[in-house]
Amino acid sequence: MVKLLSNLNTDYIQNYKKFDKIDNVAFSKELKIELSKKNKKIPSKFHYDLKGSIYFEKITKLKEYYVTRTEKKILRQVSKEMKKIFDNNLTFVEFGSGATDKIGILINEQVKFCMPLDISYDFLLKSSIKLAKFFPNLFIIPAYCDYIKKFKLPKKISNKRVGFFLGSSIGNFYNKKEKIFLQNARTTLGKNGCLFVGVDLIKKKTIIEKAYNDSKGISAKFNLNLLDRINKVFETKLKQKDFKYFSHFNEKINSVESFLISKKDQKLIIDNKKFFFKKNEKIQTEVSKKFTLNSFKILANSAGWKVKKYWVDKNKYYSIFLLEN
Ligand SMILES: C[S@@+](CC[C@H](N)C(=O)[O-])C[C@H]1O[C@@H](n2cnc3c(N)ncnc32)[C@H](O)[C@@H]1O
Numbered sequence: 001m002v003k004l005l006s007n008l009n010t011d012y013i014q015n016y017k018k019f020d021k022i023d024n025v026a027f028s029k030e031l032k033i034e035l036s037k038k039n040k041k042i043p044s045k046f047h048y049d050l051k052g053s054i055y056f057e058k059i060t061k062l063k064e065y066y067v068t069r070t071e072k073k074i075l076r077q078v079s080k081e082m083k084k085i086f087d088n089n090l091t092f093v094e095f096g097s098g099a100t101d102k103i104g105i106l107i108n109e110q111v112k113f114c115m116p117l118d119i120s121y122d123f124l125l126k127s128s129i130k131l132a133k134f135f136p137n138l139f140i141i142p143a144y145c146d147y148i149k150k151f152k153l154p155k156k157i158s159n160k161r162v163g164f165f166l167g168s169s170i171g172n173f174y175n176k177k178e179k180i181f182l183q184n185a186r187t188t189l190g191k192n193g194c195l196f197v198g199v200d201l202i203k204k205k206t207i208i209e210k211a212y213n214d215s216k217g218i219s220a221k222f223n224l225n226l227l228d229r230i231n232k233v234f235e236t237k238l239k240q241k242d243f244k245y246f247s248h249f250n251e252k253i254n255s256v257e258s259f260l261i262s263k264k265d266q267k268l269i270i271d272n273k274k275f276f277f278k279k280n281e282k283i284q285t286e287v288s289k290k291f292t293l294n295s296f297k298i299l300a301n302s303a304g305w306k307v308k309k310y311w312v313d314k315n316k317y318y319s320i321f322l323l324e325n
Contacts, residue, residue: 008132012143012154013125023119024233026146028270031230035268035275041284042226044172045119045146049229053123055222057099060167062218064210067168068102070318071198074311075105078196078320085309085322086110091157093117093189094164095147095181100127102166107135113157116142148177150184163188163195168318170197170296171255171289178289182303186325194308194324197300202290203317205249212247212256212288220245223258223285234270242266246282249290258286293319 004010027046034041048056060068090111094103097116107114114131118124121144128142145151153161163185170178185195212219223245227238247258262277269275277283291299296319297307305323312319 004129005132007136007139008128009139009141010125012141012145013121027233032270032273035270035283039284040275040277040281041174043174044286046229047222047226047285048118048120048123049225049232050120050122051228052222052225053098053120055218055225058218059214059222060099062211062214062216064214066207066211066317067198067200070313070315071166071168071320072102072105074313074318074320075102077311078322079106079108082106082108082110086162087160088112089158089160091115091153091159091161092164093153093161094166095185096165096167096169097124097127097142098167099123100131103164104131104134107138109137111138113139113141115153115157116140117145117147117151118142119144119146148173148181148184151188153188153190159190159192161189161193163193165195166198166320168198168200168288171200171291172287173289174287178299179303182300182305182323186304189325191325194322195305197296197321197323199291199296199319199321200288201312201316201319202254202292203315205251207317208249208256208290209247212249212258219247219258223247223260226260226285230268230270236268236270238266238268247286254290256286256288256290257284258288259284296321 030043059065088110091113092103092111093115095117097118100116116128124142124144128140132140224240227240230236231238242263243260246261249256259282262281264279267274267276300323308322308324310319310321
């Protein structure tokens with residue numbers, strides 16, 4: 001890879017081709033396990049190839065999607081308190097960094113290093129270049145990785161690590177894996193580490209459901225893109241027109257559940273293994289849990305974090321927690 005900018009270190013994404021192969025092996029393995037179950041599921045991390053990341057960025061700009069603009073508003077408030085909360089020589093580590101424009105709100109002269117971590121390689125590189133150009137005095141070290149796993153940070157970064165897990169991503173884990181993520185993030189960030197988490201709060205069902213069923217149909221395209229990704233990786237021929245997108249807020253578990261529904265009986269063959277989708281069968285493509293302030297505090301504590309502070313917007317739609325080790 002060409003050396004791009006003097007403040008951008010690409011050591012942790014150099015081996016992308018090797019990782020990409022491993023990724024597709026992991027994709028195939030996880031997909032086969034999940035599609036063999038009675039209730040079929042596709043983990044949400046597989047949404048994010050370049051096309052998926054671009055669709056997600058479009059979602060963040062939709063009027064129905066209150067998450068991004070509310071979180072940014074709260075971050076502007078946090079930015080005024082940075083000097084009171086932190087000393088200098090900080091390293092920002094963003095798990096699932098996406099466009100990285102949210103942490104941009106908090107970057108000031110206290111921050112020396114920034115590590116965007118993401119599973120969407122092309123988008124990660126693009127966003128890191130943008131960040132490096134915008135903040136020429138900041139040293140950017142992007143890493144292509146799966147954030148659920150423990151990750152060893154490079155030695156050269158500063159000891160005071162401030163992690164970020166934004167965009168309501170804490171709600172996107174199946175099977176209570178959010179606790180494992182929070183435990184591993186504690187290990188990754190180390191004993192002086194702290195972590196900002198964006199937490200979407202329980203609110204009126206209609207407001208939540210509109211955010212995942214936008215009038216322009218971008219959320220549908222984001223989910224249907226999974227079929228294109230499966231076709232690309234496994235050379236299969238699933239057709240978007242043979243599925244429809246459905247998403248609702250399940251109040252029993254305080255979670256948005258999104259699905260692709262098969263419009264006909266059809267089959268998918270991956271590595272000689274056959275999977276059948278019956279007409280009207282649902283394949284879950286996303287979960288997005290909503291919390292109360294207290295239920296998130298309990299979760300954070302159960303993973304060994306203490307709540308240092310939290311901020312909530314005036315509508316009580318969304319909160320940002322600052323956790324300390
Ligand atoms: C909901 S988006 C949030 C993006 C951004 N942080 C924001 O707040 O707008 C989730 C981001 O996490 C990345 N991602 C999802 N699962 C991941 C995983 N297991 N490991 C690393 N990155 C992941 C996606 O590629 C995407 O950029």
